[in-house]
Amino acid sequence: MTPERLNLEKQVLQKEMPMVQCVFKDMSTSEPYVLMPVKTNIGKVYTIRIDLKGFPNQLPHAFVTKMLQTKSGRSMNDASAAMHTLPTEHGYTRICHYGSSSWTPMVSLFKVYIKCALWLNMYELHLKTGKDMDYYLSHQS
Amino acid sequence: MSKEELEFFFNSSDFSIVGKAYEWEGENVVHIHTDKIKHSFGSCNDVLFLKEDNDANEGLEYLYVVYVSKQNDEITAKVHSKSFEVEVNYIPKKQELYSRNKGILEVNVLEEKRVMIVGLGSFGSQIAIELAKAGVGEFSLFDFDRVELHNLARHTATVKDLGRLKTDVIEESIKGKNPYACVKKYAININEHLDLMEDEVAKADIVICATDNNESRFNLSSTLVHQKKVGLFGRAVTRAEGGDVFRYRPGGPCYCCLIGNQWFGLSEGEVSNVASARRNGQIAAYVSERDADAFVQVGLSADIEPICNMMVKLALMELSRGVESGISCLENELIYDYYMWANRRERRHANWAAMPGAGSKPTIMRWYGAHIPKNDNCSLCSDREVLLDEGGTIRSKYGDMINLDMSGLSVEE
Ligand SMILES: [Zn+2]
Numbered sequence: 001m002t003p004e005r006l007n008l009e010k011q012v013l014q015k016e017m018p019m020v021q022c023v024f025k026d027m028s029t030s031e032p033y034v035l036m037p038v039k040t041n042i043g044k045v046y047t048i049r050i051d052l053k054g055f056p057n058q059l060p061h062a063f064v065t066k067m068l069q070t071k072s073g074r075s076m077n078d079a080s081a082a083m084h085t086l087p088t089e090h091g092y093t094r095i096c097h098y099g100s101s102s103w104t105p106m107v108s109l110f111k112v113y114i115k116c117a118l119w120l121n122m123y124e125l126h127l128k129t130g131k132d133m134d135y136y137l138s139h140q141s
Numbered sequence: 142m143s144k145e146e147l148e149f150f151f152n153s154s155d156f157s158i159v160g161k162a163y164e165w166e167g168e169n170v171v172h173i174h175t176d177k178i179k180h181s182f183g184s185c186n187d188v189l190f191l192k193e194d195n196d197a198n199e200g201l202e203y204l205y206v207v208y209v210s211k212q213n214d215e216i217t218a219k220v221h222s223k224s225f226e227v228e229v230n231y232i233p234k235k236q237e238l239y240s241r242n243k244g245i246l247e248v249n250v251l252e253e254k255r256v257m258i259v260g261l262g263s264f265g266s267q268i269a270i271e272l273a274k275a276g277v278g279e280f281s282l283f284d285f286d287r288v289e290l291h292n293l294a295r296h297t298a299t300v301k302d303l304g305r306l307k308t309d310v311i312e313e314s315i316k317g318k319n320p321y322a323c324v325k326k327y328a329i330n331i332n333e334h335l336d337l338m339e340d341e342v343a344k345a346d347i348v349i350c351a352t353d354n355n356e357s358r359f360n361l362s363s364t365l366v367h368q369k370k371v372g373l374f375g376r377a378v379t380r381a382e383g384g385d386v387f388r389y390r391p392g393g394p395c396y397c398c399l400i401g402n403q404w405f406g407l408s409e410g411e412v413s414n415v416a417s418a419r420r421n422g423q424i425a426a427y428v429s430e431r432d433a434d435a436f437v438q439v440g441l442s443a444d445i446e447p448i449c450n451m452m453v454k455l456a457l458m459e460l461s462r463g464v465e466s467g468i469s470c471l472e473n474e475l476i477y478d479y480y481m482w483a484n485r486r487e488r489r490h491a492n493w494a495a496m497p498g499a500g501s502k503p504t505i506m507r508w509y510g511a512h513i514p515k516n517d518n519c520s521l522c523s524d525r526e527v528l529l530d531e532g533g534t535i536r537s538k539y540g541d542m543i544n545l546d547m548s549g550l551s552v553e554e
Contacts, residue, residue, distance in 0.1 A: 111532030
C-alpha cells in the first residue's frame with residue numbers, strides 16, 4: 001500500500017470512528033495487517049484482522065482473531081456458503097466479505113470493517129436462533 | 142541455415158565442424174544448422190560442414206555434408222546428401238524478413254519496439270505471434286502456467302507442447318516467425334513480483350494485459366498510470382458470447398475508472414478453467430469440485446479471435462503512432478477507450494437486432510466503441526481528491542441492524 005493510500009484510509013477511519021483504536025502492524029514488511037475492534041449489539045467485543053498484502057489492488061483477507069464455532073459446536077475453519085466463511089488462516093475464522101470479481105481498489109478498509117461488523121452481528125443472531133447466516137445476509141457485493 | 146552461420150564457420154580457424162540436420166522423414170526437407178537448435182522436427186542427424194578446398198573424401202560417413210566456399214566475396218554452400226538431391230535455401234536476413242509488410246507497417250520502427258505481454262493464454266499467445274508476424278522486435282512475456290490438455294482448443298500450443306511452460310512455448314513461436322526477435326521470459330505471477338513488473342513496464346512501449354484476474358489488471362493499471370505508459374486490457378465474457386477491449390492512454394481514464402461503467406459492469410469475465418478460477422476467486426472456495434465444473438464455460442477459439450485481432454490492431458497503431466505509415470489512418474478511427482464485440486445474440490445481447498436489417502441498432506459481429514468518463518476521484522489515476530467507497534449503500538441497507546458506535550474500544554493484541 002502506498003503511504004498516500006494508508007493516510008487516506010486512516011483519515012476515513014478517523015472521520016467515521018474517531019474514538020476507536022485501529023492498530024496497523026508490520027507495515028514495512030511483506031505481510032502488513034490492521035487490527036480493529038468490534039462491539040456487537042449484545043455488547044460482546046471482538047477483534048477483526050484485515051491482511052493488507054496486495055491491498056488495495058487485491059481483495060484483502062479478513063478474520064476474527066479467534067476460531068469461532070457454530071451453534072452446533074462445529075469449528076468455523078472452512079469454506080461455507082451458508083455461513084459466509086472461507087478456509088482458515090493464522091488459526092482464525094476467515095470472513096467471506098466480498099466476491100473477488102466485485103472487488104475494486106476504490107473500496108475502503110472502513111467498508112470492509114463494516115461488513116465484518118455486520119457479519120459478527122449476524123453470527124450472534126445465528127447463535128441465538130440456529131438459523132444459517134445466509135438467512136440474514138444475502139450474498140451481496 | 143543462415144548466411145551468418147556459414148560466415149561464422151568459414152571465417153573460423155576450423156577446417157570442418159559437425160552441425161545438425163533436422164529432417165521430416167519422407168518429405169525430402171531438411172533444415173541444416175551449425176549448432177543444435179530448439180526444434181520440433183522429426184529426426185535429427187549430424188551434418189559435416191567442410192570448407193570446399195578440403196579433402197573431398199572426408200565426411201563419407203555423414204548423411205549430409207555441407208561444402209562452404211567463397212566466390213566473388215560471397216560465401217555460399219552446396220549440400221551433398223546420401224538420400225536425395227538438396228536445393229539450398231537460406232533463412233532470410235533480418236531486413237528481408239518483413240519486407241512484405243513495408244508500405245503498411247513501418248517495419249523499422251516496430252523492430253525497435255518492446256511489447257510486454259502478461260498472460261499467455263488463448264489471448265496472449267495469439268497476440269504475441271501476430272505482433273511477431275508484424276515485425277515487433279522485442280518481447281517480455283509473463284505467465285507461470287504450463288500447457289494443459291484443456292488449453293489446446295484455443296491456444297496456439299500443440300500436443301507436442303503439453304506440460305511445457307507457456308513462456309517457452311510462445312518464445313519458440315515468436316522466434317519461429319522472427320528468429321531475430323529478442324524475448325525475455327518470466328514464468329512468475331506478477332502479483333507476487335511487483336518490483337519486477339514495474340521494471341518491465343518501464344522498458345515496454347506498450348503493455349498487453351491478457352490475464353484472467355482483476356488483481357493483475359489493477360496492479361498493471363496503477364503502474365501504467367504512474368509510468369505514463371499505454372496499455373491494452375482484453376477479455377471474453379461467459380462462453381465468449383462477446384468480449385471487450387480497454388485501452389489506457391496516459392492522462393485518460395484507467396481500468397479502475399472503467400469498473401462501474403454500464404456496459405462493462407453488466408458482464409463477468411469468462412471462466413475458462415477451474416484451477417485458475419479458484420485461484421482468483423471467480424469460483425468461491427465453498428463451491429464443490431463437481432459444481433465447479435459447471436462454472437467453466439469457454440467459447441470457441443473463433444469467438445475470441447476477433448477480440449485478439451482488435452488488440453493487435455490497437456497495439457500496432459499505438460506502436461506506430463506519430464510515424465507515417467499505412468495504418469496511420471486508424472488513429473482517426475480507433476479513438477475510443479473501450480471497444481465491445483458480440484458473437485451471438487444471447488444473454489446480455491439477447492435483445493440486440495438481427496444482423497439483416499439491423500440498421501443503426503446494435504447487432505452482433507460489429508465493433509462498438511465508447512468514450513469512458515475519467516473518474517475524477519479514482520483511487521488509481523486521480524490527481525485530485527480520492528473518494529473511496531465508504532460503504533454508504535451497506536449502511537443504508539443494514540445500518541439499523543448494527544450499532545456502529547464503537548467509542549472507546551481498543552484491540553486485544
Ligand atoms: Zn482511474
